[in-house]
Amino acid sequence: MQKANITDIAEMAGLSITTVSRVLNGKAEQYRIGKKSQQKVREAAKKLNYVPNHFASNLRTGKSGTIALIIPSLNNPFFAGIASEINTAVRKFNYITIISDSDENVDTEKMELLQLAARNIEGLIIVPCGDQWEHMKEIQDMGIPVICIDRYFEDIDIPFISTDNYEGAFNATKYLIERGHSRITCIQGVQGSTPNRLRVKGFMDAMKEAGQENYIITGDDFTFHNGYLETKLLLQLKERPTAIFALSNTIAMGCMKALKEKNLQIPKDISLITFDDHPYLDYLSTPLSCVEQPVKDISIMAVKFLLSLIQGKSIAQSQVLLKPNLIVRDSVGAPAE
Amino acid sequence: MQKANITDIAEMAGLSITTVSRVLNGKAEQYRIGKKSQQKVREAAKKLNYVPNHFASNLRTGKSGTIALIIPSLNNPFFAGIASEINTAVRKFNYITIISDSDENVDTEKMELLQLAARNIEGLIIVPCGDQWEHMKEIQDMGIPVICIDRYFEDIDIPFISTDNYEGAFNATKYLIERGHSRITCIQGVQGSTPNRLRVKGFMDAMKEAGQENYIITGDDFTFHNGYLETKLLLQLKERPTAIFALSNTIAMGCMKALKEKNLQIPKDISLITFDDHPYLDYLSTPLSCVEQPVKDISIMAVKFLLSLIQGKSIAQSQVLLKPNLIVRDSVGAPAE
DNA sequence: AAAAATAGAACAAACGTTTGTACAAGAAAT
DNA sequence: ATTTCTTGTACAAACGTTTGTTCTATTTTT
Numbered sequence: 001m002q003k004a005n006i007t008d009i010a011e012m013a014g015l016s017i018t019t020v021s022r023v024l025n026g027k028a029e030q031y032r033i034g035k036k037s038q039q040k041v042r043e044a045a046k047k048l049n050y051v052p053n054h055f056a057s058n059l060r061t062g063k064s065g066t067i068a069l070i071i072p073s074l075n076n077p078f079f080a081g082i083a084s085e086i087n088t089a090v091r092k093f094n095y096i097t098i099i100s101d102s103d104e105n106v107d108t109e110k111m112e113l114l115q116l117a118a119r120n121i122e123g124l125i126i127v128p129c130g131d132q133w134e135h136m137k138e139i140q141d142m143g144i145p146v147i148c149i150d151r152y153f154e155d156i157d158i159p160f161i162s163t164d165n166y167e168g169a170f171n172a173t174k175y176l177i178e179r180g181h182s183r184i185t186c187i188q189g190v191q192g193s194t195p196n197r198l199r200v201k202g203f204m205d206a207m208k209e210a211g212q213e214n215y216i217i218t219g220d221d222f223t224f225h226n227g228y229l230e231t232k233l234l235l236q237l238k239e240r241p242t243a244i245f246a247l248s249n250t251i252a253m254g255c256m257k258a259l260k261e262k263n264l265q266i267p268k269d270i271s272l273i274t275f276d277d278h279p280y281l282d283y284l285s286t287p288l289s290c291v292e293q294p295v296k297d298i299s300i301m302a303v304k305f306l307l308s309l310i311q312g313k314s315i316a317q318s319q320v321l322l323k324p325n326l327i328v329r330d331s332v333g334a335p336a337e
Numbered sequence: 338m339q340k341a342n343i344t345d346i347a348e349m350a351g352l353s354i355t356t357v358s359r360v361l362n363g364k365a366e367q368y369r370i371g372k373k374s375q376q377k378v379r380e381a382a383k384k385l386n387y388v389p390n391h392f393a394s395n396l397r398t399g400k401s402g403t404i405a406l407i408i409p410s411l412n413n414p415f416f417a418g419i420a421s422e423i424n425t426a427v428r429k430f431n432y433i434t435i436i437s438d439s440d441e442n443v444d445t446e447k448m449e450l451l452q453l454a455a456r457n458i459e460g461l462i463i464v465p466c467g468d469q470w471e472h473m474k475e476i477q478d479m480g481i482p483v484i485c486i487d488r489y490f491e492d493i494d495i496p497f498i499s500t501d502n503y504e505g506a507f508n509a510t511k512y513l514i515e516r517g518h519s520r521i522t523c524i525q526g527v528q529g530s531t532p533n534r535l536r537v538k539g540f541m542d543a544m545k546e547a548g549q550e551n552y553i554i555t556g557d558d559f560t561f562h563n564g565y566l567e568t569k570l571l572l573q574l575k576e577r578p579t580a581i582f583a584l585s586n587t588i589a590m591g592c593m594k595a596l597k598e599k600n601l602q603i604p605k606d607i608s609l610i611t612f613d614d615h616p617y618l619d620y621l622s623t624p625l626s627c628v629e630q631p632v633k634d635i636s637i638m639a640v641k642f643l644l645s646l647i648q649g650k651s652i653a654q655s656q657v658l659l660k661p662n663l664i665v666r667d668s669v670g671a672p673a674e
Numbered sequence: 675a676a677a678a679a680t681a682g683a684a685c686a687a688a689c690g691t692t693t694g695t696a697c698a699a700g701a702a703a704t
Numbered sequence: 705a706t707t708t709c710t711t712g713t714a715c716a717a718a719c720g721t722t723t724g725t726t727c728t729a730t731t732t733t734t
Binding site: 342343344354355358359362364368389390391392393394395396397398 | 719720721722723
């Protein structure tokens with residue numbers, strides 16, 4: 001049984017393809033198609049197992065019913081979570097998502113964007129992986145709405161939804177200080193990225209507010225490897241930090257590996273707190289305290305936002321920061337001395 | 338700057354759209370297009386920033402350059418890993434992947450398949466979430482190649498690539514037995530699914546071979562919740578098992594939660610081994626031993642396989658089982674008595 | 675010098691929709 | 705008995721490609 005098309009239905013129903021199309025698109029009333037005709041069309045469609053050809057309709061209408069999501073890595077549970085949420089949210093609007101991972105590589109990101117553009121995506125949600133935004137601006141200038149989530153750019157008019165990274169970092173740092181820590185090291189991610197800058201700023205401000213100048217900021221990537229290496233280096237210092245603030249869960253995992261190799265216990269020997277939550281964190285040797293980002297809210301807002309833009313509505317507020325949530329587990333203790 | 342089309346290029350180059358199309362599709366030689374003409378076309382295309390309209394070409398050719406991947410849940414790191422691998426593998430062939438998660442729900446799975454069919458996917462890679470296969474057979478009968486990975490069906494002629502679940506379970510069980518365990522409980526997943534059946538069989542055979550009849554098989558779902566509940570129940574028994582074999586990483590996490598709530602230590606109080614590996618497993622309170630599935634190999638094979646089928650090549654062997662790998666960490670010890 | 679072969683490029687149909695507009699037939703108004 | 709509405713439906717163009725076929729020069733052969 002070959003795929004039936006609108007013409008087959010028209011023949012079976014004894015009507016024109018115009019009529020069929022209008023009935024199937026819910027424009028029957030608008031074009032005053034008779035009840036019996038509607039009935040005939042629907043029956044024929046069912047009988048023929050009709051599935052509309054998206055390509056044809058998209059070619060005609062210019063609407064693809066597709067949005068793209070680019071994230072740095074599906075293997076990172078934090079982004080996988082975002083992808084999952086967005087996927088389901090988008091589907092509710094009868095759109096479909098094409099997910100791409102840029103592998104934390106700006107060039108890959110650019111290439112993928114080009115490929116996606118060729119597929120007539122109607123909108124783009126992206127967690128940019130670098131500090132470049134020109135290619136995203138280009139897409140936007142083509143009339144395709146773009147929304148950044150998680151990571152974003154401050155001075156460009158690309159809408160974004162993210163966590164209030166400053167507040168998250170500030171609170172986490174304050175929490176460390178309140179538990180008595182003063183020698184705290186912050187292992188950061190990509191320095192050019194806004195979230196990283198804000199997290200670092202939150203960290204520094206909290207330290208300064210407490211009159212602590214005894215801090216180190218190091219690292220340069222949101223990766224396992226960066227966390228591992230920097231921690232290794234830290235542990236060489238004659239005066240080790242008593243606490244580490246990792247600016248992502250990947251970094252934190254790297255830390256943990258390095259700590260484990262040195263047989264250091266958390267929080268007995270050293271305290272650790274991180275950005276990003278994940279179910280697994282609760283089952284680690286020491287359940288990890290963290291700054292939880294409102295992933296679900298971000299995802300849902302982003303989708304609603306994007307679809308509004310696609311429908312040509314302008315949105316009231318195009319730059320949104322949602323409050324993070326400090327989850328206290330067992331990885332922060334009193335400073336070891 | 339509006340999107341340029343083939344006609345714009347033709348005008349700029351002073352040639353017909355036919356010629357332009359042929360040059361751009363690499364059919365210049367075949368149709369003996371002159372070198373200068375080719376040059377002109379290419380220059381114009383570059384100058385106009387031409388991006389071909391996939392819809393139009395797909396409408397014409399019937400080829401969408403798209404394959405679909407349906408997995409039970411993106412939130413499960415095991416499947417996220419598969420998705421990531423497949424995504425990148427597919428991209429190398431200039432195809433694109435639409436990822437859907439069925440949320441472990443057969444009805445969702447069916448609905449998504451329908452939606453995807455309407456998008457003219459050229460092939461489907463699926464980790465089926467239930468024990469129904471009719472909808473997949475339908476797709477296949479429409480001439481769209483289908484490949485099951487991880488989970489599959491034995492008696493249907495849908496090609497599959499998976500782990501040798503029997504061997505994996507057999508070896509893991511044998512490993513437990515060798516460490517001295519005899520009272521072992523296996524917490525299984527969806528009973529109707531082939532991998533589950535084979536894992537259970539591997540478990541039972543290993544037990545029988547060792548002359549152990551003192552085992553329990555329980556559970557009915559590859560979920561966190563199932564693992565949690567079943568473990569809770571197990572711990573009520575007057576004669577607790579000394580080891581648990583969880584048939585998925587989600588189940589294992591549920592186990593761990595239940596064990597933790599009872600303040601039981603792994604492996605001191607009870608041993609645990611599981612199917613599926615994940616980086617996090619190495620950082621748990623007790624690094625978890627597991628049966629690692631060759632995710633990358635499965636993914637790459639599936640993609641190559643699928644693309645062969647799409648190109649109309651028949652494939653030599655359509656049912657492949659790859660060897661699993663037992664990763665020994667610290668979660669299995671001598672039985673507590 | 676005429677015929678044949680070759681190289682190079684264009685015509686036009688087709689893919690399956692959507693949609694502005696036109697048309698036909700009956701009902702209502704004159 | 706005409707004209708004017710209304711109701712219901714169909715025509716045909718358009719979306720941007722691809723591709724089988726045809727056409728026109730130019731070159732080669734006879």
